[in-house]
Amino acid sequence: MKINGSIFEERMTTIHQTSQMDNKSLKEYVSSCKSDYYPELEKTGAKVICLLQGIIGIPTNVYLQIALYPDINTYYQIQSQIIRKKENLIKDEQIKFFKAITPYPKDPFPFEDNRPIYSNRVFFIQKKDIEVYADLSYKKVWPLYEAWGCSILGLFSSLSFEHH
Numbered sequence: 599m600k601i602n603g604s605i606f607e608e609r610m611t612t613i614h615q616t617s618q619m620d621n622k623s624l625k626e627y628v629s630s631c632k633s634d635y636y637p638e639l640e641k642t643g644a645k646v647i648c649l650l651q652g653i654i655g656i657p658t659n660v661y662l663q664i665a666l667y668p669d670i671n672t673y674y675q676i677q678s679q680i681i682r683k684k685e686n687l688i689k690d691e692q693i694k695f696f697k698a699i700t701p702y703p704k705d706p707f708p709f710e711d712n713r714p715i716y717s718n719r720v721f722f723i724q725k726k727d728i729e730v731y732a733d734l735s736y737k738k739v740w741p742l743y744e745a746w747g748c749s750i751l752g753l754f755s756s757l758s759f760e761h762h
Contacts, residue, residue: 603668603669604666604667604668604669604697604698605666605667605669605670605673605695605696605697605757606647606664606665606666606667606695606696606697606698606752606754607663607664607665607666607667607673607693607694607695607696608662608663608664608693608694608695608696609662609663609664609665609691609692609693610660610661610662610691610692610693611627611660611661611663611688611690611691612657612659612660612688612689612690612691613627613659613660613661613687613688613689614659614686614687614688614689615659618658623659623687624651624658624659626687627661627687627688628649628661630687631646631649631663639665639676642672642675642676643667643668643672643676644665644666644667644668644672644673644676645665645666646663646664646665646666647664647665647666647703647707647751648663648664648712648716648751649661649662649663650662650663650716650718653718659689662718664751666703670695673695694756695756695757695758696754696755696756696757697754697755697757698752698753698754699728699729699732699753699754699755700732700735700736700752700753701736702736702740702750702751702752702753703751703752707751711749712749713748713749716751728755732753735753736753
């Protein structure tokens with residue numbers, strides 16, 4: 599899938615738990631994603647980049663998923679077609695859309711670039727400075743991080759759409 603023109607979805611999913619020690623529902627959610635939801639997404643042209651848990655400052659029953667869709671119309675089509683079998687596990691979901699503003703993420707995202715720890719950082723940059731910021735990140739900062747063994751997922755800018 600071409601990254602240029604595609605949209606990225608950030609999906610924050612909160613899972614129902616009977617107690618803080620309830621890992622059964624968390625495991626059931628991940629299992630459902632891997633066996634049902636992700637294969638259905640891939641059939642329609644979308645791709646899950648990562649599913650993360652254990653985000654500092656966020657409860658352990660919250661997952662962050664990044665997925666890539668060819669365009670917004672495909673996203674809405676997929677959402678209307680795919681019904682999750684484990685929706686009873688989901689307490690809440692929040693969705694944001696982004697576009698890549700650098701040549702990252704790599705396409706395809708290599709398995710060897712996966713890491714056990716990710717950093718999700720949010721910056722507020724004036725619109726007039728975004729291009730310079732992206733260029734400096736891609737050409738100057740990221741090569742230093744990669745030399746230290748880090749892997750860069752990407753740099754994104756927020757998008758908003760009206761559903762028709």
